[in-house]
Amino acid sequence: GMARAGLGEDWRCLFANDFDFKKSRTYRQNWGEGQIKTEDVRKLKASDLPEVADLVWGSFPCQDLSLAGGGAGLKGDRSGTFWPFWDLMKKLMKEDRAAKVIVLENVCGTLNSHGGKDFATICRVFASKGYRCGAVVVDAALFVPQSRPRLFIIGVRDDVIIPDNLLADGPKIPWHTRALKTAYGNLPAVPRNNWVWWNLRAPAQRNTRFADFIEEEPTGVPWHSPEETKRLLDMMSPVNMQKVLDAKASGVKTVGAIYKRTRKDAAGFKIQRAEIRFDEISGCLRTPAGGSSRQLIMVVEGNSVRSRLISSRETARLMGLDDDYVLPANYNEAYHLTGDGVVVPVVRHLAENIIEPILKC
Structure with missing residues (x-):
């Protein structure tokens, strides 16, 4: 609809x-x-x-x-x-x-x-x-x-x-x-x-930022534990890790969008990388099927770094839907829909x- x-x-x-x-x-x-x-x-x-x-x-x-x-x-x-x-x-x-x-x-x-x-x-x-x-x-x-x-x-x-x-x-x-x-x-x-x-x-001209669409207390997607966030950071290449360091140094609350992608390392072996963007927009939402990863978010504020899956309501907002639009209760169904x-x-x-x-x- x-x-x-x-x-x-x-x-x-x-x-x-x-x-x-x-x-x-x-x-x-x-x-x-x-x-x-x-x-x-x-x-x-x-x-x-x-x-x-x-x-x-x-x-x-x-x-x-x-x-x-x-x-x-x-x-x-x-x-x-x-x-x-x-x-x-x-x-x-x-x-x-x-x-x-x-x-x-x-x-x-x-x-x-x-x-x-x-x-x-x-x-x-x-x-x-x-x-x-x-x-x-x-x-x-x-x-x-x-x-x-x-x-x-x-x-x-x-x-x-x-x-x-x-x-x-x-x-x-x-x-x-x-x-x-x-x-x-x-x-x-x-x-x-x-x-x-x-x-x-x-x-x-658009006057909204990705951060404006983010929920502090989302439904259905918990914030990662510190250990889970560290594992995500460990998956980043030096280039992507520098983006996080720059966001921390800015002292401003910043929201990044993350997708996990398969890349080749220096030796030519395929490894999974977490790639982040801090340009005030999210990556393109895709259906969570056929191997496509679900988008994650990372909120950086000073030395505080938190991460989690993007919520279904956040995906709906990114599609321009009002908050009174009824979404499926099941996370994957809602993500697939949006x-x-x-x-x-x-x-x-x-x-x-x-x-x-x-x-x-």
Whole structure:
């Protein structure tokens, strides 16, 4: 329900879908019954989708498109769910129920998956069904203290007017990255001719820090013992340990984000390292599955050094969710939910500056 939260109260949700029963339960706890259908998208029918929607938002699985994935791309079992999703869109088109705007959200690895062919395929199918499309890369760090760049492909039906002020004459920083420009340059003629460079407004400067989101007495994640914190410090390379020493010397309460990663030592052997950042933002939240580690935090204040897992409420705050948003009681379920989501204020920014102006024309 994070895309729904970002769209806001002026929008009416007609239908939602997820195959995960646990996520669906949380959706119902926050949004009520009636809209969400828990089912594999491959089994959905056009009749499951009611009325005519102005907007269809699709966040399909990223595993086969991410740099950490197996590289299967749109042919993979998980990211390949794009195809049954698109089949639904084609059925709606045949029934004269095509949405005016379709937004796809995924990891930036989509741009270079299979040498850019997967991105080109997505743009091609948009063009083949009468949609102009363009893309932007938005790092959530512009809105919340979390490093989380994501790709948003926005398609607009050909008969829908796009206001001139939303059209740029070329790529714009920071929305059109080098990888996106390269992917665009590799597009075949038809999708290139249907391409839109979105003129997205810059947001106001973020005024929150990672430390602002940290709970002193979190639920479900105890502070580490001194011995556990020492073991974590012992896992740091000299470069990362110096960051901690600098934080202690500053005399200011500082919060760092830690991920454990496998690195090679001087002899070429693989060892686990604890890598920390003190740049006022957290690392990108990821689902705690497939070997991905859970993010830890370290609070340094003078000679005091404390550490623990990041709490589920803290992860929700980093996704832009209000504290009254109901989370699963189970820590791993809550972490999986937030790590798999889309950042709420990012959705709001796209809605306010691209989607809503188009629909008001």
